[in-house]
Amino acid sequence: MRFNPKARLDTSRTSGGGGRGGFGGGGGGARIPIPGGKAGGGIGTVIVLLVFFLITQCTGVGPQVLGDGGSSSSIGTGTFGGMQGAEGGETGDFGACKTGEDANNDENCALVALENSMTGYWDSQPDLAGRFQPEQSVHVFTDQVQTGGCGSASSSVGPFYCPADQTIYLDPTFFDSIFEQLGGQDTTFVRAYVLAHEYGHHIQNLLGTMGQVRTQQGPDSDAVRLELQADCYAGMWTAAAENDGFVEDITDQDITEGIDAAKTVGDDHIQSRATGRVDTSSFTHGSSEQRIAWFRKGMTTDSIADCDTFKARDLDNP
Numbered sequence: 001m002r003f004n005p006k007a008r009l010d011t012s013r014t015s016g017g018g019g020r021g022g023f024g025g026g027g028g029g030a031r032i033p034i035p036g037g038k039a040g041g042g043i044g045t046v047i048v049l050l051v052f053f054l055i056t057q058c059t060g061v062g063p064q065v066l067g068d069g070g071s072s073s074s075i076g077t078g079t080f081g082g083m084q085g086a087e088g089g090e091t092g093d094f095g096a097c098k099t100g101e102d103a104n105n106d107e108n109c110a111l112v113a114l115e116n117s118m119t120g121y122w123d124s125q126p127d128l129a130g131r132f133q134p135e136q137s138v139h140v141f142t143d144q145v146q147t148g149g150c151g152s153a154s155s156s157v158g159p160f161y162c163p164a165d166q167t168i169y170l171d172p173t174f175f176d177s178i179f180e181q182l183g184g185q186d187t188t189f190v191r192a193y194v195l196a197h198e199y200g201h202h203i204q205n206l207l208g209t210m211g212q213v214r215t216q217q218g219p220d221s222d223a224v225r226l227e228l229q230a231d232c233y234a235g236m237w238t239a240a241a242e243n244d245g246f247v248e249d250i251t252d253q254d255i256t257e258g259i260d261a262a263k264t265v266g267d268d269h270i271q272s273r274a275t276g277r278v279d280t281s282s283f284t285h286g287s288s289e290q291r292i293a294w295f296r297k298g299m300t301t302d303s304i305a306d307c308d309t310f311k312a313r314d315l316d317n318p
């Protein structure tokens with residue numbers, strides 16, 4: 001996966017990242033234990049849930065702005081504080097991200113380019129006409145983070161979307177764990193897939209889909225349907241991203257590796273309480289195959305109606 005070197009990056013919705021010099025480093029912070037090791041055959045087994053998502057406790061809470069000073073505390077090593085429209089203001093590690101060329105050379109900047117591409121895609125999506133607004137922020141943190149309405153979270157929970165502040169929270173050590181699981185592969189598209197999935201949750205938030213979630217557990221539960229729909233939305237972006245001005249190319253190999261990553265997070269979401277405490281008894285169990293099937297389904301369509309997992313009778317066959 002490569003970015004258009006001439007693309008101009010907008011860092012106004014990317015924040016944090018001060019605690020670590022980019023995604024590729026060894027990094028401190030909590031490692032997420034993943035069973036299975038490097039053997040490719042470990043894929044397919046249900047693996048520790050890494051991506052973490054807050055639903056019920058945040059519904060009904062109005063969006064809160066993570067503006068300058070808004071919730072800018074220093075927890076762990078992260079640098080907090082909004083960057084929205086902050087020309088010359090606090091820019092964390094993203095301030096050096098000017099062009100697609102930077103994105104090709106720096107994982108933090110790649111995150112900016114990906115965010116810009118996704119925002120551009122959904123902003124022009126006809127089904128969302130009049131309803132779209134970008135997420136408040138993609139916030140990179142290490143160790144621990146205080147959200148604007150979804151409690152606090154630690155590194156061990158992995159990436160998640162908080163509906164209350166419309167912010168995607170990413171802990172880079174999550175990717176280290178995935179790449180370890182995949183046997184050392186380190187591709188930008190894996191990050192793209194994860195971000196696109198979380199962006200999918202933002203779209204669901206805008207559309208009110210999250211409020212429809214009633215059942216939290218079980219293979220046909222609303223919670224699983226919500227996850228599979230986010231994968232489908234990720235597929236929609238993937239198919240449209242190439243040559244969108246930010247993304248120069250996405251190869252079949254990229255997609256294969258992204259799907260491998262999807263397998264490693266087969267059952268990916270942890271229901272959490274507002275406190276950020278993880279309750280293992282409320283794990284949901286979607287299958288890897290289903291995630292891939294819905295991601296691929298998304299790649300075949302540009303209509304969000306085709307990603308309606310809530311109406312699907314057979315989640316195995318979108």
Ligand SMILES: [Zn+2]
Pocket residue numbers: 051053197198201227230269
């Ligand atoms: Zn999710």
